[in-house]
Amino acid sequence: MNAASPDICVVGGGIIGLATACELAGRGLRVTVVEAASIGERAAAGVAAGMIGPVSEVDVSHPDLTRFALASHRDYPAWIEQIEAVSHIRTGFDRTGTLWVAVHRDHVAWLEHLRAFQIDRGLNTIRLTAGEVRAREPLIAPNTSGGLLASDDWQVDPRRLLGALIEVLAQYHGTLLQQVSVERVERCDEGWAVVAGGERGRTRIEARSVLLAPGAYGTGLLEPLLRDTGLRPVKGQVARLRGEIDVHHVIRTPDVYLVPRADGEVVIGATVEEMGFDGRVTAGAVHDLLREARRALPGIAELELVEVRAGFRPVLRDHLPAVGRIDEGLFIAVGHYRNGVALAPITARLLADLICEGVADQILAPFNPLRFAQPLVANAVPT
Amino acid sequence: MNAASPDICVVGGGIIGLATACELAGRGLRVTVVEAASIGERAAAGVAAGMIGPVSEVDVSHPDLTRFALASHRDYPAWIEQIEAVSHIRTGFDRTGTLWVAVHRDHVAWLEHLRAFQIDRGLNTIRLTAGEVRAREPLIAPNTSGGLLASDDWQVDPRRLLGALIEVLAQYHGTLLQQVSVERVERCDEGWAVVAGGERGRTRIEARSVLLAPGAYGTGLLEPLLRDTGLRPVKGQVARLRGEIDVHHVIRTPDVYLVPRADGEVVIGATVEEMGFDGRVTAGAVHDLLREARRALPGIAELELVEVRAGFRPVLRDHLPAVGRIDEGLFIAVGHYRNGVALAPITARLLADLICEGVADQILAPFNPLRFAQPLVANAVPT
Numbered sequence: 001m002n003a004a005s006p007d008i009c010v011v012g013g014g015i016i017g018l019a020t021a022c023e024l025a026g027r028g029l030r031v032t033v034v035e036a037a038s039i040g041e042r043a044a045a046g047v048a049a050g051m052i053g054p055v056s057e058v059d060v061s062h063p064d065l066t067r068f069a070l071a072s073h074r075d076y077p078a079w080i081e082q083i084e085a086v087s088h089i090r091t092g093f094d095r096t097g098t099l100w101v102a103v104h105r106d107h108v109a110w111l112e113h114l115r116a117f118q119i120d121r122g123l124n125t126i127r128l129t130a131g132e133v134r135a136r137e138p139l140i141a142p143n144t145s146g147g148l149l150a151s152d153d154w155q156v157d158p159r160r161l162l163g164a165l166i167e168v169l170a171q172y173h174g175t176l177l178q179q180v181s182v183e184r185v186e187r188c189d190e191g192w193a194v195v196a197g198g199e200r201g202r203t204r205i206e207a208r209s210v211l212l213a214p215g216a217y218g219t220g221l222l223e224p225l226l227r228d229t230g231l232r233p234v235k236g237q238v239a240r241l242r243g244e245i246d247v248h249h250v251i252r253t254p255d256v257y258l259v260p261r262a263d264g265e266v267v268i269g270a271t272v273e274e275m276g277f278d279g280r281v282t283a284g285a286v287h288d289l290l291r292e293a294r295r296a297l298p299g300i301a302e303l304e305l306v307e308v309r310a311g312f313r314p315v316l317r318d319h320l321p322a323v324g325r326i327d328e329g330l331f332i333a334v335g336h337y338r339n340g341v342a343l344a345p346i347t348a349r350l351l352a353d354l355i356c357e358g359v360a361d362q363i364l365a366p367f368n369p370l371r372f373a374q375p376l377v378a379n380a381v382p383t
Numbered sequence: 384m385n386a387a388s389p390d391i392c393v394v395g396g397g398i399i400g401l402a403t404a405c406e407l408a409g410r411g412l413r414v415t416v417v418e419a420a421s422i423g424e425r426a427a428a429g430v431a432a433g434m435i436g437p438v439s440e441v442d443v444s445h446p447d448l449t450r451f452a453l454a455s456h457r458d459y460p461a462w463i464e465q466i467e468a469v470s471h472i473r474t475g476f477d478r479t480g481t482l483w484v485a486v487h488r489d490h491v492a493w494l495e496h497l498r499a500f501q502i503d504r505g506l507n508t509i510r511l512t513a514g515e516v517r518a519r520e521p522l523i524a525p526n527t528s529g530g531l532l533a534s535d536d537w538q539v540d541p542r543r544l545l546g547a548l549i550e551v552l553a554q555y556h557g558t559l560l561q562q563v564s565v566e567r568v569e570r571c572d573e574g575w576a577v578v579a580g581g582e583r584g585r586t587r588i589e590a591r592s593v594l595l596a597p598g599a600y601g602t603g604l605l606e607p608l609l610r611d612t613g614l615r616p617v618k619g620q621v622a623r624l625r626g627e628i629d630v631h632h633v634i635r636t637p638d639v640y641l642v643p644r645a646d647g648e649v650v651i652g653a654t655v656e657e658m659g660f661d662g663r664v665t666a667g668a669v670h671d672l673l674r675e676a677r678r679a680l681p682g683i684a685e686l687e688l689v690e691v692r693a694g695f696r697p698v699l700r701d702h703l704p705a706v707g708r709i710d711e712g713l714f715i716a717v718g719h720y721r722n723g724v725a726l727a728p729i730t731a732r733l734l735a736d737l738i739c740e741g742v743a744d745q746i747l748a749p750f751n752p753l754r755f756a757q758p759l760v761a762n763a764v765p766t
Binding site (some may be wrong): 282 | 670
């Protein structure tokens with residue numbers, strides 16, 4: 001280790017890795033981020049719609065996860081304010097809210113079910129009649145029979161956010177290495193060495209601490225450190241439309257979401273597919289997304305279809321993220337599944353507390369990575 | 384005019400321009416083709432599915448056009464054989480035939496209507512029961528209630544065909560200028576001058592003869608020569624899938640066609656839209672194409688969606704092409720609408736007869752461009 005060595009090396013330039021790297025760099029640490037591809041290319045956030053929806057996601061979230069998401073939600077406005085102030089990049093953060101709509105009878109029943117979850121957990125939504133839905137969004141399908149308004153479920157543009165975080169990292173004198181693929185981490189004299197290959201040959205970065213935030217691609221990295229995490233990619237196909245459409249809320253049905261942005265983009269998502277790293281965009285998925293989107297908002301038919309892409313959400317065996325310490329100086333943040341963008345600020349802040357001050361907030365307890373078995377240390381850290 | 388001048392300058396490197404240029408070059412003429420874009424970029428054939436279907440298109444074709452299409456159909460096998468022999472490029476020409484299927488009651492009625500047209504014009508199709516449809520294509524939707532087999536309706540891959548024609552032209556020592564946009568043609572001493580702009584500056588090509596084959600983009604060129612042709616683009620959006628699917632016939636319903644190729648491509652088309660040169664791919668069109676295609680052949684859902692593009696079919700006021708002479712040494716072939724690929728061989732051969740020998744086949748009579756009014760010669764050909 002020498003004077004040029006960073007204090008911490010962050011492995012993974014997705015939303016979690018970059019957000020935490022920025023937080024650490026902002027606290028004065030020398031940070032190096034290593035990303036296997038280009039930023040946004042492999043990141044799940046590069047495909048994600050960017051919903052910040054603890055209220056809307058309640059039915060698919062463990063109560064611990066909802067609590068974590070609500071904490072992240074509280075952090076969001078100030079977090080975005082700082083990112084935009086430092087980067088001078090607008091992130092598309094928008095607090096208009098999310099409007100759930102029912103366009104057939106099954107949807108009505110389903111929204112009742114969602115509403116029951118929300119009430120049970122003390123979350124705030126408002127039941128709307130069809131007329132009240134239309135008053136808020138006149139372009140919603142005329143056969144809508146009602147909806148739910150989740151005013152606290154916001155959105156951000158994840159691609160802009162990734163770009164802004166890169167700029168923040170640069171402003172904070174962090175280092176970003178792209179196209180460098182990390183093969184393993186190993187103990188070294190004063191901490192950890194990150195060993196990587198890549199187009200520019202082999203790289204070895206020594207640092208006092210290492211944070212692993214590899215997203216869905218982390219199986220090989222994690223295997224020697226944690227057993228049976230079951231880390232796997234969950235494929236999501238997402239369509240991007242563009243054009244003039246007078247819609248302001250995030251629109252959701254039980255079958256689809258539509259995220260309209262101020263810049264004219266409308267994101268439609270998303271499939272949930274257990275297909276490994278099969279990145280193909282399929283005819284059936286595109287058809288299903290467009291059909292359900294059109295059912296809710298017929299006017300999208302005239303918008304330009306500009307992109308369909310597949311991303312890979314990282315999910316662990318128990319569908320909860322792993323955020324914490326796995327060894328002296330070795331940290332992990334992985335498995336944020338559908339919630340990477342939503343959970344980025346809280347993950348970054350609490351990990352930075354843990355890394356800088358050794359303090360683990362109680363809210364992190366359910367996400368302790370040591371709930372997964374560790375191999376013998378001899379296997380874990382080859383020397 | 385000098386020794387380097389071509390005998391004929393063909394304006395337009397679409398399927399009609401290239402096919403005729405090759406025919407003329409094969410007969411020993413020095414030919415220069417001038418194309419405003421890159422070959423295949425603006426050409427309707429660059430988007431087209433490549434059906435050669437005089438029997439299937441009978442209901443939307445004037446009897447004169449069906450006759451013309453049948454003549455072209457007779458030419459096709461030998462024409463392809465020669466192109467492939469000279470170019471050493473496979474064109475994907477396939478004679479498996481077209482299978483029409485009914486997947487709901489309206490389709491049944493519609494196929495009866497199509498069948499009546501075919502019988503009336505003495506064309507050969509076979510009525511199939513649902514079982515007979517499935518015996519030929521087991522992957523057809525199980526709710527199919529029957530179909531029609533048009534064994535004589537074939538297909539070719541228009542992109543491969545364009546590529547092969549470029550190679551044939553080169554073998555025949557023809558010249559191809561791409562990215563050269565023709566502004567006008569004007570009389571010159573011994574024939575016609577083609578005046579063009581483009582990335583490489585201004586170009587002036589003098590030739591004894593000129594053939595205008597500008598496709599949908601020809602309005603400006605035609606205006607001083609023929610009045611009230613009504614030439615306009617008819618937008619068609621086409622999706623291309625790719626993958627393994629065991630289907631061999633061209634599959635059609637009244638709402639969609641699917642063209643499977645030996646190389647794994649499945650082309651799904653096409654919208655018919657009066658939108659001018661609006662080249663946007665729209666969410667509604669993609670949705671409709673995939674919905675109807677999936678109705679006929681559910682297995683396409685698992686195929687990769689690799690491309691959706693819009694093309695512009697050139698159509699004249701009366702929906703018939705204009706193929707012939709409009710002045711001494713000045714020829715035109717435009718307005719082939721949905722039939723450019725299907726009509727290419729006959730158009731090329733009969734135009735070559737007309738240009739080389741002054742002989743106009745009687746089958747061309749209904750397509751005489753002089754059915755449109757000509758402006759005063761003074762306006763027509765500025766000197």
